[in-house]
Amino acid sequence: MDDAEPVQPSLNSSYIPTAHDNHQVSEDEDTEDQSPAASLLPKQSSVPLAVHYSPEDSYCLVYLIFFLMGIGSLLPWNFFITAKHYWHYKLSNNTHGGSGGEQRSDLSDYFESYLAISSTVPSVLCLILNYLLVNRLSPKVRILSSLFVILLVFVGTTVLVKVDVSGCRVEFFIGTLASVAVVSGASNLLSGSVFGISGHFPMRISQALISGQAMGGTLSAVASIADLALAKDVTDSALAYFLTADFFILLCIVMYLLLPKLPYSRHYMLAATCASPGVMSEGGAAAGTGSTASIPPLRPILKKTWVLGLSVFYVFCISIMVFPAVSSGILSVNKDSSSPWTTTYFVPLTAFLLYNIADFCGRQATAWLQVPGPTSRVLPLLVLCRSVIVPLFMLCNYQPRNHIHTVLFTHDVYPVVFNCLLGLSNGYLGTLPMIYGPKVVPRELAEATGVVMSFFLTLGLAVGSAFSVLIVHCI
Template sequence: MDGIDPVQPSLNSSYVPTALGNHNVSDDEENEDQSPSASLLPKHSSVPLAVRYSPEDSYCLVYIIFFLMGIGSLLPWNFFITAKHYWLYKLSNNTHHSGGEEERSDLSDYFESYLAIASTVPSVLCLILNYVLVNRLSSNVRILWSLFVILLVFVVTTVLVKVDVSDCRMEFFAGTLACVAVVSGASNLFSGSVFGISGHFPMRISQALISGQAMGGTLSAVASIVDLAVAEDVTDSALAYFLTADVFILLCIFTYLLLPKLAYSRHYMLAAASTSPGGNSEGGAATGTGNGVSAPPLQRILRKTWVLGLSVFYVFCVSIMVFPAVSSGIQSVNKDSGSIWTTTYFVPLTSFLLYNVADFCGRQATAWLQVPGPTSQVLPILVVCRSAMIPLFMFCNYQPRDHLHTVLFAHDVYPVIFNCLLGLTNGYLGTLPMIYGPKVVPRELAEATGVVMSFFLTLGLAVGSAFSALIVHSI
């Protein structure tokens, strides 16, 4: 795996191989030209040094805002896939009785696979669009419009919770997939734009964004479990569940509008605007609108980041192959005992909650430990080794089994271990190349590189989701 550029990629001044703390003069700005605002000042400026260095991130507000943006970027996907009991109820053959056992149907059996495909294919197209627009359309416009579209789709989904669809399940199924396609495209346009902006900040901000994405999954899993425990009716539980998502999307809109008002973020956004091809932009936009500005140089970016991009691609490709389509179908071997643990809470806890908590821990670990480095050959080797997770999940107690009848891991502890391992490696090995990518290119290409890395991630999800459907049908 020695496909790294023969010339070692020079890390831009935002990269420091250890976690960055919250201090007035950050490690990535200690050299003469490393403050983003330095390019705005004469080389021998008599301005005091304190002015040339970045202001303090007071109360870690910028870190928290990007953390919330990370939660919001994957919140739509997580809220759709985690509401498994609700979709089973809506797509079953006896939705007239909310308290009854759902009867098996093709729609409910393969819903997660269809959901994964519907969410990832349009996401790839939207990220290509995002790359084309990165120098043509303000990040403010891309981010805010994406959030408003996500909010609109979730409001529609919330309203449909209380609508009886027992006589039009196929239409509801198609409409749901259409909503997933729209909201996934919008959320990827949002996440790609936000991650591109974070490339102009120190690495701690990129890490906050990626950790927030994992926390989004954890929060959705917790919300699902709480709703199951509190609400007596499936629709009441789903109503509270999706209303939670509506409120959080509104919170994301509010906090993003707050971002340019903070001195710390304005400092880096101003520097980004001065170095971007689109020129200066007002307010919080990190890129200019730039009439007639061409797309960023893709070949130049890929020459520096293609190994990191392929690593991101394969990490998320393997993860989506088994989560959630396979992992959420693994049932307790003691399900026939009738206990509430094995019938109601086993899948939400072992599949969704444990995976997302482990994923969050893996992403958060990159704040303190960043090995292997961006030029190491060990990173892609570790990524390829995750292929072993696929057969491990296939031979757990996945039900129903129509073709592959052998169950090698016939104990409830196995899916617990495998989900934790899948989430931990996904978080750590997926985060490292994502935060390395924008730091191994010149500063003016940081945002475009962030979009490219997001494209590799989403492409991995799209390819993996197609294979997940084949895996589910083969079992």
């Protein structure tokens, strides 16, 4: 084996380094060869059979670690947006009378809209920075630094839960938005870096990461509802809520440190190193080893992925237009009744839990069904059809209404159905392009393509969040 000539990766190559010792053919390799994205790749008849061997993912540990990293990458943002009752309590005109004595204020009414902007705009800048640093800083440095920044901000947020801010609500509002901006920037640096390295693994690993992101939203929604049910005081509920987030962030740090020690992950990280001896130039030729710290070429990536990137952009643009700024403002039409379902639990269950469960189901479905394929025109067509979701939410019982007074959907079942539809379509149509992207480019560009696809996603969130503010003010 040592005397064999090294295999040179070609365009769209699925090159994997030669296996050694007791490596076996893994099931995910066979699975990936049958995937729609893999069908685009030319068969490498000149590649020795041994290169298709790899260690097994024992106990699915690598899958679970990437699933957990997916949870950690979006969990901070989800914990911020799901704590709706806590923010309204802190930003209300009366924080001395408990949760029952809240009085609405402009700060609390429009908090979700401003939170969406503060979380997405810095994320775009961080993803641009991530692309520039993809060959200059190792993924380990980028991922661990992001996790520690997120942990630091969340510890500060947890401490402020028991601090009385009734005399400085505006300052607390600004500080919270600044914290959200920092956390979102670090989260997107984390997400882009993890998704980038997942591009070197079989498609099931990328799918695990994206499913984990959806699970992060589900866990935050479940934690929020559990805290509302178990804690009598808003601040006690929020304290337990944010401590849960602190624990998960710490767990992500520990599990990521474990990742390089596993034979399965070491094998594919070695594959990335061997397949990328130099960064490709714009013309497609591999640069020398002295160019390994240069910026990855953008043109060949966009040439292969621009349709997929625009699909991701539009999917998340539409989703953030209505979630959470509009969906969390839709109240039960029976809110005046004394039932806890219509007063306390309606918004957490319909706007957050149902949406996140549906989103998770949509993302998980891509593990078994990957239709339409990466080159199909049906995919962008389905993405465009999601535009109808926006007026459907606007015509539900969103409150307060200052301009559009017509409520067309006057039953509580409508927001339930619409949130499920929003989550399912977001999960499925948003995941397919994300997992296709790194598979339709040369392996040496897989990590940079993962960052580019994350950039399209975050840009869609940034643009959609700006429109969400406009929609809230128009209603």
